[in-house]
Amino acid sequence: MLTHSFFNKIIGKYVIRLFMPSPILLNHLVKNYGKVQAVQDISFEMKEGEVLGLLGPNGAGKTSIISILTSLEKPTSGEAKIFGIDVALEEKQTKASLGFVPQELVSHGFFTVEEVLRFHSGYFGLADNKAQIDYLLNKLGIYIHKDKKIRELSGGMKRRFLIAKALVHRPKLLLLDEPTAGVDIELRNSLWEFVRELNNQGTSILLTTHYLEEAEKLCDRVAIIHLGKLRQMGKTAELVKNMTQRQIVFQLHTPTSSLQSPYVKSQSDKQIICQIPAGMELGELMGKIHLDTKVISDIRIKEGTLEEAFLNVLSEA
Amino acid sequence: MFYQRHKVSLATPELRWTPFVTLLKKEIVRFLKVINQTVVTPLMNSSLYLLIFGVSLGRSIDLSSGVSYLAFLIPGLVTMSMLNNAFQNSSSSVLNSKFHGDIIDFKIAPFSTHQVVWALSLGALIRGFAVGAVTIGVSEVFHLVVKGSFLGIQHPLIFIYYLFVGTMTFASFGIIVGFWAKNFEQVNAIGGFILLPLIYLGGVFYSLENLHPFWRIVSQGNPLLYFINGIRYGVIGVSDVNIWTAFGVSVGSMIAMYLLSIRSVKTGSYIRW
Numbered sequence: 165m166l167t168h169s170f171f172n173k174i175i176g177k178y179v180i181r182l183f184m185p186s187p188i189l190l191n192h193l194v195k196n197y198g199k200v201q202a203v204q205d206i207s208f209e210m211k212e213g214e215v216l217g218l219l220g221p222n223g224a225g226k227t228s229i230i231s232i233l234t235s236l237e238k239p240t241s242g243e244a245k246i247f248g249i250d251v252a253l254e255e256k257q258t259k260a261s262l263g264f265v266p267q268e269l270v271s272h273g274f275f276t277v278e279e280v281l282r283f284h285s286g287y288f289g290l291a292d293n294k295a296q297i298d299y300l301l302n303k304l305g306i307y308i309h310k311d312k313k314i315r316e317l318s319g320g321m322k323r324r325f326l327i328a329k330a331l332v333h334r335p336k337l338l339l340l341d342e343p344t345a346g347v348d349i350e351l352r353n354s355l356w357e358f359v360r361e362l363n364n365q366g367t368s369i370l371l372t373t374h375y376l377e378e379a380e381k382l383c384d385r386v387a388i389i390h391l392g393k394l395r396q397m398g399k400t401a402e403l404v405k406n407m408t409q410r411q412i413v414f415q416l417h418t419p420t421s422s423l424q425s426p427y428v429k430s431q432s433d434k435q436i437i438c439q440i441p442a443g444m445e446l447g448e449l450m451g452k453i454h455l456d457t458k459v460i461s462d463i464r465i466k467e468g469t470l471e472e473a474f475l476n477v478l479s480e481a
Numbered sequence: 482m483f484y485q486r487h488k489v490s491l492a493t494p495e496l497r498w499t500p501f502v503t504l505l506k507k508e509i510v511r512f513l514k515v516i517n518q519t520v521v522t523p524l525m526n527s528s529l530y531l532l533i534f535g536v537s538l539g540r541s542i543d544l545s546s547g548v549s550y551l552a553f554l555i556p557g558l559v560t561m562s563m564l565n566n567a568f569q570n571s572s573s574s575v576l577n578s579k580f581h582g583d584i585i586d587f588k589i590a591p592f593s594t595h596q597v598v599w600a601l602s603l604g605a606l607i608r609g610f611a612v613g614a615v616t617i618g619v620s621e622v623f624h625l626v627v628k629g630s631f632l633g634i635q636h637p638l639i640f641i642y643y644l645f646v647g648t649m650t651f652a653s654f655g656i657i658v659g660f661w662a663k664n665f666e667q668v669n670a671i672g673g674f675i676l677l678p679l680i681y682l683g684g685v686f687y688s689l690e691n692l693h694p695f696w697r698i699v700s701q702g703n704p705l706l707y708f709i710n711g712i713r714y715g716v717i718g719v720s721d722v723n724i725w726t727a728f729g730v731s732v733g734s735m736i737a738m739y740l741l742s743i744r745s746v747k748t749g750s751y752i753r754w
């Protein structure tokens with residue numbers, strides 16, 4: 165009994181993962197709209213169970229990539245695979261494993277929130293899905309609005325409704341295209357918390373957002389795209405470390421003579437701000453800037469942020 | 482975890498019928514929600530036609546075949562309202578979805594192209610038959626009042642056959658137009674400038690024998706003529722056109738429209754306006 169469940173765990177955790185095709189695989193993906201080259205030769209692989217942030221300025225090509233994954237748009241060339249199956253084949257199984265929250269708000273004419281969720285469950289083969297629908301309505305705080313028509317909801321409630329709609333069939337892969345656009349800060353936080361919860365339950369999540377602070381907290385990895393090209397991709401923390409410089413701020417109680425060092429970014433009577441290149445230790449820096457430690461009243465270290473990393477990646481090109 | 486994954490791949494049988502049945506259900510609920518617009522208004526129209534043409538004007542018109550004008554008019558009116566409503570239903574369903582943005586659901590959910598086409602056409606068929614049933618009901622009342630008896634149906638199977646094929650043809654046509662159209666005006670244009678003239682000139686209100694020989698030949702290029710006369714043959718046993726030609730044209734149109742609607746669902750745009 166014990167060994168049985170033990171083996172299952174091993175198989176489930178490691179062996180299956182070896183053979184499970186990754187949730188998303190892009191292979192030299194290209195998408196042109198007429199003359200506009202929205203996606204230019206992008207390749208990457210998403211890992212099972214991760215939260216991957218797809219970041220980039222407006223018009224970078226994020227929605228275009230997601231549209232190809234949902235088969236709403238056809239790639240100009242290259243391929244996109246979901247769990248190992250080319251999306252161009254439009255396999256039912258592929259679609260059933262996918263949940264999608266579009267960037268553009270969607271309405272549904274005369275239908276109410278609950279009706280749409282019921283129909284949507286049916287589209288995914290779930291004739292009776294009341295438990296899951298009620299769970300999602302409660303979880304997203306729109307249970308009291310379930311009898312309203314979609315167009316009677318406020319913008320933020322429409323977003324929540326769309327998230328519920330994307331989750332009725334418990335997809336293994338969730339695509340969120342700016343799920344928090346136009347959403348107030350409180351709801352944004354609770355949405356991200358919900359996303360994390362889904363991720364902990366094993367859902368792989370690809371998301372786009374312009375809130376980089378939130379992306380930094382949430383995403384295991386990020387891919388930064390700009391003008392249709394993949395500029396950087398990696399673990400969020402590593403990317404921040406590699407693409408930014410830590411700042412160290414010395415508060416002074418006594419003004420000191422001007423320091424002549426390339427590491428000093430700014431100096432006033434009250435404080436000195438230094439930048440530490442990636443890999444340099446604090447002691448080494450202190451040795452190089454020749455600052456008399458007696459004048460220091462306090463030290464603060466400012467870590468780089470994803471936002472800085474993002475801007476640095478964009479300006480590199 | 483291991484078992485869960487296997488369960489997912491076993492979920493396929495549910496993807497065979499439930500998505501289709503649900504989409505069909507949604508199509509039916511959709512037109513029932515606006516029943517005033519989808520069933521009551523067409524019924525009003527037919528009643529007005531019956532009153533004006535069948536009862537008022539019809540008294541003075543006689544047909545060489547000895548059939549009363551009212552009996553001649555009724556099958557044409559039934560055809561007209563059924564085909565028109567089938568077309569309206571599928572085209573406006575697709576158009577509204579484009580307008581609201583939920584057209585993407587066709588693409589995102591695990592539907593096959595055939596499932597989408599059949600659900601949309603059967604939804605339109607049911608609306609067509611609902612409108613047809615009430616139109617027949619009202620017509621029979623008119624006939625009873627004016628002629629003192631119900632209008633009998635000579636060949637019920639032929640009648641049903643043409644109703645089915647005709648409604649399916651126009652339901653498919655509605656799907657094609659819905660996916661093709663870029664805005665509501667275009668659909669209204671198709672309905673107003675193409676469909677309605679074809680219906681009116683297809684012999685709903687007059688017999689071909691009353692036309693100048695030139696217009697008689699031109700009219701034969703109108704596919705509606707064959708549906709209307711097929712149904713009229715089913716009801717009163719009289720047709721302006723060869724009944725076998727009508728059979729051929731009806732089957733041919735239905736298959737052509739079905740194939741084109743499959744194509745339009747496959748290649749159509751799912752981007753909202």
Ligand SMILES: Nc1ncnc2c1ncn2[C@@H]1O[C@H](COP(=O)(O)OP(=O)(O)OP(=O)(O)O)[C@@H](O)[C@H]1O
Nearest residue numbers: 197200202220221222223224225226227228229267
């Ligand atoms: N349907 C379309 N037809 C023509 N051009 C398009 C279409 N959709 C997107 N584009 C163009 O493709 C490029 C990429 O657009 P995309 O929507 O993928 O950007 P995005 O990264 O999602 O931007 P945002 O952050 O603003 O959502 C843009 O230049 C855009 O104008």
Ligand SMILES: [Mg+2]
Nearest residue numbers: 226227228267
């Ligand atoms: Mg976008």
